[in-house]
Amino acid sequence: xxxxxxxxxxxxxxxxxxxxxxxxxxxxxxxxxxxxxxxxxxxxxxxxxxxxxxxxxxxxxxxxxxxxxxxxxxxxxxxxxxxxxxxxxxxxxxxxxxxxxxxxxxxxxxxxxxxxxxxxxxxxxxxxxxxxxxxxxxxxxxxxxxxxxxxxxxxxxxxxxxxxxxxxxxxxxxxxxxxxxxxxxxxxxxxxxxxxxxxxxxxxxxxxxxxxxxxxxxxxxxxxxxxxxxxxxxxxxxxxxxxxxxxxxxxxxxxxxxxxxxxxxxxxxxxxxxxxxxxxxxxxxxxxxxxxxxxxxxxxxxxxxxxxxxxxxxxxxxxxxxxxxxxxxxxxxxxxxxxxxxxxxxxxxxxxxxxxxxxxxxxxxxxxxxxxxxxxxxxxxxxxxxxxxxxxxxxxxxxxxxxxxxxxxxxxxxxxxxxxxxxxxxxxxxx
Amino acid sequence: xxxxxxxxxxxxxxxxxxxxxxxxxxxxxxxxxxxxxxxxxxxxxxxxxxxxxxxxxxxxxxxxxxxxxxxxxxxxxxxxxxxxxxxxxxxxxxxxxxxxxxxxxxxxxxxxxxxxxxxxxxxxxxxxxxxxxxxxxxxxxxxxxxxxxxxxxxxxxxxxxxxxxxxxxxxxxxxxxxxxxxxxxxxxxxxxxxxxxxxxxxxxxxxxxxxxxxxxxxxxxxxxxxxxxxxxxxxxxxxxxxxxxxxxxxxxxxxxxxxxxxxxxxxxxxxxxxxxxxxxxxxxxxxxxxxxxxxxxxxxxxxxxxxxxxxxxxxxxxxxxxxxxxxxxxxxxxxxxxxxxxxxxxxxxxxxxxxxxxxxxxxxxxxxxxxxxxxxxxxxxxxxxxxxxxxxxxxxxxxxxxxxxxxxxxxxxxxxxxxxxxxxxxxxxxx
Numbered sequence: 001x002x003x004x005x006x007x008x009x010x011x012x013x014x015x016x017x018x019x020x021x022x023x024x025x026x027x028x029x030x031x032x033x034x035x036x037x038x039x040x041x042x043x044x045x046x047x048x049x050x051x052x053x054x055x056x057x058x059x060x061x062x063x064x065x066x067x068x069x070x071x072x073x074x075x076x077x078x079x080x081x082x083x084x085x086x087x088x089x090x091x092x093x094x095x096x097x098x099x100x101x102x103x104x105x106x107x108x109x110x111x112x113x114x115x116x117x118x119x120x121x122x123x124x125x126x127x128x129x130x131x132x133x134x135x136x137x138x139x140x141x142x143x144x145x146x147x148x149x150x151x152x153x154x155x156x157x158x159x160x161x162x163x164x165x166x167x168x169x170x171x172x173x174x175x176x177x178x179x180x181x182x183x184x185x186x187x188x189x190x191x192x193x194x195x196x197x198x199x200x201x202x203x204x205x206x207x208x209x210x211x212x213x214x215x216x217x218x219x220x221x222x223x224x225x226x227x228x229x230x231x232x233x234x235x236x237x238x239x240x241x242x243x244x245x246x247x248x249x250x251x252x253x254x255x256x257x258x259x260x261x262x263x264x265x266x267x268x269x270x271x272x273x274x275x276x277x278x279x280x281x282x283x284x285x286x287x288x289x290x291x292x293x294x295x296x297x298x299x300x301x302x303x304x305x306x307x308x309x310x311x312x313x314x315x316x317x318x319x320x321x322x323x324x325x326x327x328x329x330x331x332x333x334x335x336x337x338x339x340x341x342x343x344x345x346x347x348x349x350x351x352x353x354x355x356x357x358x359x360x361x362x363x364x365x366x367x368x369x370x371x372x373x374x375x376x377x378x379x380x381x382x383x384x385x386x387x388x389x390x391x392x393x394x395x396x397x398x399x400x401x402x403x404x405x406x407x408x409x410x411x412x413x414x415x416x417x418x419x420x421x422x423x424x425x426x427x428x429x430x431x
Numbered sequence: 432x433x434x435x436x437x438x439x440x441x442x443x444x445x446x447x448x449x450x451x452x453x454x455x456x457x458x459x460x461x462x463x464x465x466x467x468x469x470x471x472x473x474x475x476x477x478x479x480x481x482x483x484x485x486x487x488x489x490x491x492x493x494x495x496x497x498x499x500x501x502x503x504x505x506x507x508x509x510x511x512x513x514x515x516x517x518x519x520x521x522x523x524x525x526x527x528x529x530x531x532x533x534x535x536x537x538x539x540x541x542x543x544x545x546x547x548x549x550x551x552x553x554x555x556x557x558x559x560x561x562x563x564x565x566x567x568x569x570x571x572x573x574x575x576x577x578x579x580x581x582x583x584x585x586x587x588x589x590x591x592x593x594x595x596x597x598x599x600x601x602x603x604x605x606x607x608x609x610x611x612x613x614x615x616x617x618x619x620x621x622x623x624x625x626x627x628x629x630x631x632x633x634x635x636x637x638x639x640x641x642x643x644x645x646x647x648x649x650x651x652x653x654x655x656x657x658x659x660x661x662x663x664x665x666x667x668x669x670x671x672x673x674x675x676x677x678x679x680x681x682x683x684x685x686x687x688x689x690x691x692x693x694x695x696x697x698x699x700x701x702x703x704x705x706x707x708x709x710x711x712x713x714x715x716x717x718x719x720x721x722x723x724x725x726x727x728x729x730x731x732x733x734x735x736x737x738x739x740x741x742x743x744x745x746x747x748x749x750x751x752x753x754x755x756x757x758x759x760x761x762x763x764x765x766x767x768x769x770x771x772x773x774x775x776x777x778x779x780x781x782x783x784x785x786x787x788x789x790x791x792x793x794x795x796x797x798x799x800x801x802x803x804x805x806x807x808x809x810x811x812x813x814x815x816x817x818x819x820x821x822x823x824x825x826x827x828x829x830x831x832x833x834x835x836x837x838x839x840x841x842x843x844x845x846x847x848x849x850x851x852x853x854x855x856x857x858x859x860x861x862x
Contacts, residue, residue: 021490022490060520061520064515064519066527070512070527071513071516078505081499081502082487082490084495085491085495086491089494095497145553146532
């Protein structure tokens with residue numbers, strides 16, 4: 001591992017104007033002064049990719065994905081050249097690299113390619129020559145030499161993959177927020193930035209809709225144990241949020257964050273004759289249509305009949321209802337109904353593994369607010385509840401308070417203590 | 432040679448909007464219907480390259496040329512992807528190719544690279560598969576795998592080089608004018624489009640400021656004997672102007688075109704002591720400063736003194752005067768003066784090789800208009816005169832008339848006859 005190398009990724013708003021690009025160059029200049037080498041991964045300037053997508057849609061109903069990739073990859077090339085120039089104008093040796101030049105090889109699934117390997121020979125040489133490398137994110141190259149792109153959040157994934165390939169000490173994701181929060185600050189006034197989140201928690205949060213990091217990027221970091229830091233490119237000196245492996249020495253807070261998702265819909269089939277294979281009859285056509293079901297509940301109702309509910313993303317509701325109405329007839333369900341005025345509230349925390357009573361505490365705080373729980377699902381480190389949408393804000397705030405997230409938890413303080421204790425111990429050992 | 436393959440190049444205004452791109456796709460569709468295969472080379476959408484250059488200048492006083500090349504090459508990639516999509520949406524099989532994918536290898540002189548070779552293997556395969564290939568013009572790749580650009584008019588050069596590499600029957604340059612004219616139509620109302628111009632004439636015209644084709648592109652076409660056609664992308668069915676080798680069978684008109692250049696300046700040194708080495712003393716520092724002198728005249732004045740005048744581009748006048756004032760002192764010239772109110776009028780015609788009396792006819796027509804000739808220079812197929820700038824329009828029109836360019840010359844008609852005669856002869860031979 002190269003202790004003095006970091007990979008930094010700057011998103012579209014962080015390089016959205018020439019002024020912002022100059023600001024990023026200044027930030028890199030300061031890090032270089034500490035003797036740290038920097039590889040930078042940039043997104044396209046904010047708005048550029050949307051502009052290109054719009055042009056493509058106007059000129060062709062269904063553009064070929066290979067051509068989309070050539071088109072979309074140009075935005076990152078432009079921002080990488082401009083940031084390289086901004087660094088050079090400060091006297092910092094810098095070199096831009098495209099996906100091909102950085103050796104990022106992918107499969108051929110255009111517009112959502114997966115990284116196969118990184119041949120970082122040229123990057124290593126450039127680092128030896130003391131250059132800052134400014135990489136065009138989001139893009140790679142397939143075996144045929146065609147440009148590929150990595151899909152949504154692809155630049156984050158480029159950054160983590162490069163950090164792994166180059167043996168960086170950490171990968172820093174600069175964005176327009178200053179870290180990962182206990183809850184959405186627009187919804188919960190007392191939401192706090194978290195100092196540390198485990199990969200597992202971050203994965204749950206990302207899959208529950210936290211937009212700060214893409215799932216793939218976190219998975220990649222997790223797989224290769226690359227510490228990730230989310231920071232604001234606007235705030236100087238902020239520590240951001242560190243995403244890393246859970247440490248057995250750490251005492252985790254029970255809950256790290258509360259998420260909500262209003263973009264949910266529920267479909268209910270009433271009085272389905274309860275026979276083996278019914279679930280398959282229902283969910284196979286849904287899956288075949290490419291729709292993703294989230295939660296499923298089945299209640300036994302009277303006389304060999306069952307009620308079955310499931311949730312999915314609201315934008316998939318109409319398509320799902322068309323399918324369900326056909327199925328309902330086929331399987332002799334009495335009734336199909338849809339409800340899109342719901343929210344999913346989720347509580348995420350690695351500490352749940354070692355703490356019982358989390359679900360009980362959720363039920364208690366929601367019932368105190370007279371909020372009815374419509375559905376529940378749990379994973380090892382997550383509990384999700386479906387509630388009526390009008391209660392979203394009250395529910396999130398109540399849970400935020402109930403799990404002690406309004407204040408900096410003592411548990412986190414105890415991590416700090418643990419760290420100090422560990423350092424003292426190792427000093428003692430050396431003696 | 433592949434008789435059924437043409438290379439077409441569309442400039443920035445020809446692909447300047449999505450509508451224009453659709454129009455180009457339609458044009459290609461019609462050519463395809465005749466069974467002809469098409470390779471298209473595109474420039475960046477009009478205004479894009481300027482926008483990128485402006486951003487680069489704002490962010491860095493003196494951007495590195497390697498980074499400029501990465502930046503500037505993105506415009507052509509965007510237009511090639513968009514045109515490919517427009518073709519695909521018409522059901523025409525099409526594939527975009529970057530400079531690298533088309534195998535255009537250059538030296539490493541960034542921002543004005545020279546083409547070393549084209550490895551057209553992949554292009555040949557794409558043509559075998561009946562694709563229209565849409566090539567991002569202006570760009571190649573050097574040995575290190577870095578993007579290079581070919582400098583001003585680079586896309587024209589890309590097109591000719593590809594036409595040669597692929598054995599196309601001709602290379603068509605689509606632009607916003609419908610061909611090469613006998614004179615600037617804004618200056619000469621009776622200016623006519625030329626049907627045929629020889630490479631040599633076109634080279635002279637291009638170096639005298641005809642913007643329709645770049646010198647390099649014509650040189651390249653000349654070297655490899657690739658017929659060039661300049662056409663308008665706005666006018667349907669126009670024949671444009673064919674630029675090809677002079678044919679011994681053709682009877683050329685004496686003069687093909689009249690050019691003018693108002694962007695000239697003259698510097699005069701009065702009463703320079705006439706000693707050997709004086710010219711070197713003057714022109715060495717001018718050349719060392721990178722200034723290009725065009726015409727030079729030296730007159731003997733009285734008593735071992737000489738007057739010396741030369742012309743250069745107006746934008747170089749100030750720099751040249753600073754140098755000349757120093758030199759004037761050193762070589763004891765009595766006086767240095769500058770004149771930027773001049774024009775250069777040039778008469779170009781391959782027919783001059785076999786016709787005498789061209790200069791006499793120029794002098795006569797200008798004197799009839801009471802226009803004084805300040806300087807003259809000649810080449811094998813060109814005569815240039817410096818005159819006072821206020822007389823530009825009168826001079827160009829007088830010469831246009833004097834050399835019979837106002838009407839379609841009989842000489843051109845005789846070319847047509849010759850061609851017919853040649854065809855008849857060859858038929859006769861076959862019999």
